[in-house]
Amino acid sequence: ETGVTQSPTHLIKTRGQQVTLRCSSQSGHNTVSWYQQALGQGPQFIFQYYREEENGRGNFPPRFSGLQFPNYSSELNVNALELDDSALYLCASSAGTTSYNEQFFGPGTRLTVL
């Protein structure tokens, strides 16, 4: 059974650019959640996708957007990058949307915005 994978591992962008991060969910999981983890902080919930639809969103501006594909893999897109977007971006997959469904996290993508 393959776990949650994310790509790329590291990424460097400049302010104003756009970035796409990718996540492959664990086999059998239909839900993907994305989190932003700033250095020295806990992860902050960005949004969740369930069966290709956005199921909930945290306090992030619209320039953070996402997609989920029929195979339940997912993308996180960030437009007009700002310096404060520098962080570790984590995705987590689960077999459902409730707190009873354990989330399995990927290793993350480290984004640096210069």
Next chain:
Amino acid sequence: GDSVTQMEGPVTLSEEAFLTINCTYTATGYPSLFWYVQYPGEGLQLLLKATKADDKGSNKGFEATYRKETTSFHLEKGSVQVSDSAVYFCALSGWEGFKTIFGAGTRLFVKA
């Protein structure tokens, strides 16, 4: 809104010492509570959880009890090992079941 507060680190202990990491929460209703661990270079892993008051979650020698009266979920381990060195996150999932709210994390160093 819902929030989690955990003790600041780093916490430095000698091998076989007793560990407590304090965690308190604010939430509407009856959230589920979690401890996650992040080892160096690895993703977050669920360590243990509790879904209702007075439940005790346990795993790998770690345990935590859901205390509604004190809104707390302190993590304990009787005898830590060097391999327990990691960052520990307390978290909750409340009435918005899809969202998990994390504390800031507590880094633990265990010396041989």
